[in-house]
Amino acid sequence: MALSGSKRRKGGGEVAVRERILEAAFTAFTQNGYAATSTLEIATQARASKRELYSLVGNKQEMLVACIRSRAGRLQLPAGLPAPRDRETFAEALSSFGARLVHEISDPMVIAIFRLAIAEAARAPEVALTLDTIGREAARSALRRIMLLATEADLLDGTPTERAEQFLGLLWGDLLIGLLLGVAERPQPMEITARARNAASTFIQLYAGRTRLPAITPDP
Numbered sequence: 001m002a003l004s005g006s007k008r009r010k011g012g013g014e015v016a017v018r019e020r021i022l023e024a025a026f027t028a029f030t031q032n033g034y035a036a037t038s039t040l041e042i043a044t045q046a047r048a049s050k051r052e053l054y055s056l057v058g059n060k061q062e063m064l065v066a067c068i069r070s071r072a073g074r075l076q077l078p079a080g081l082p083a084p085r086d087r088e089t090f091a092e093a094l095s096s097f098g099a100r101l102v103h104e105i106s107d108p109m110v111i112a113i114f115r116l117a118i119a120e121a122a123r124a125p126e127v128a129l130t131l132d133t134i135g136r137e138a139a140r141s142a143l144r145r146i147m148l149l150a151t152e153a154d155l156l157d158g159t160p161t162e163r164a165e166q167f168l169g170l171l172w173g174d175l176l177i178g179l180l181l182g183v184a185e186r187p188q189p190m191e192i193t194a195r196a197r198n199a200a201s202t203f204i205q206l207y208a209g210r211t212r213l214p215a216i217t218p219d220p
Contacts (some may be wrong), residue, residue: 014056017046017048017052017056017202018056019051020046020047020048021042021046021048021052021056021057021063022057022063022066022067022070023046024042024043024045024046025037025042025046025057025060025063025064025066025067026067026109028041028042028045029043029067029116030112030113030115030116030154033116033120033123033124034064034118034120034123034124034127035114035120035123035124036103037060039059039060040052042060044064044088048101048113048153051165051171061126061130062085064126064130065130065134067113068113068131068134068135069134071107071109071110071113071135075111081093081097083098083149083153084146084149084150084153084155085153086153086155087155087204087208090146090150090153090155090156090208091152091200091201091204091206092200093146094146094147094167094196094199094200094203094204095193095196095197095199096196097142097143097146097196097198098099098167098171098195098199098200099192099193099195099196099197099198101139101143101171101190101196102171102172102175102187102195102196103189103192103196105139105176106175106179106186106187106192108186110135111179111180113131113133113135114180115132118180119122136189140161140164143168144160144161144164144166145160146164147160147163147164147167148160149161150208155208156207156208157207163207164204165209166206167199167200170198170199170202170203171195171199175187175195189211
């Protein structure tokens with residue numbers, strides 16, 4: 001049954017208010033710190049009442065979870081990514097996912113969340129815990145899935161968790177530390193693609209040595 005005009009307007013208004021609340025919460029958390037941010041401040045910046053804040057999002061920790069969850073959804077496996085059948089498709093899967101991971105995590109808004117978790121580690125450890133269990137786990141889970149499929153296809157040995165961590169080490173190097181410290185710039189799309197391809201190629205050569213190498217050439 002179609003919604004009445006008044007109900008559509010009400011629903012659309014609630015969505016808009018919720019988006020303003022989350023935007024205001026994220027800005028306040030990253031600028032002032034999680035512990036120092038009050039719900040009143042968020043409500044004021046969002047041009048919303050505290051009643052709307054609690055009914056549409058929840059308490060301060062639920063706002064943090066919503067902010068992180070909205071970004072964690074982009075760290076799933078890309079739609080249509082082929083399952084590894086041989087070393088070439090395995091390399092393609094790693095390269096595709098690696099490029100997506102670097103693109104999303106190097107986003108300044110995501111880096112701001114990591115900095116927030118570090119800054120609040122002592123006063124508000126729930127920030128780091130939330131980031132780890134929702135944000136980082138989304139990426140780790142997706143990568144473990146790729147490794148598991150490669151293991152089942154007899155392309156890889158070792159545990160999916162161990163191999164995922166090794167690939168992440170090759171993919172990031174010291175880039176993430178540089179971004180967190182503000183001494184490195186976000187890589188451009190071509191640089192991200194090259195980084196992911198090189199990491200995939202090196203990983204294949206190191207850990208997937210059962211059949212011939214795939215036709216993937218590291219970028220200079």
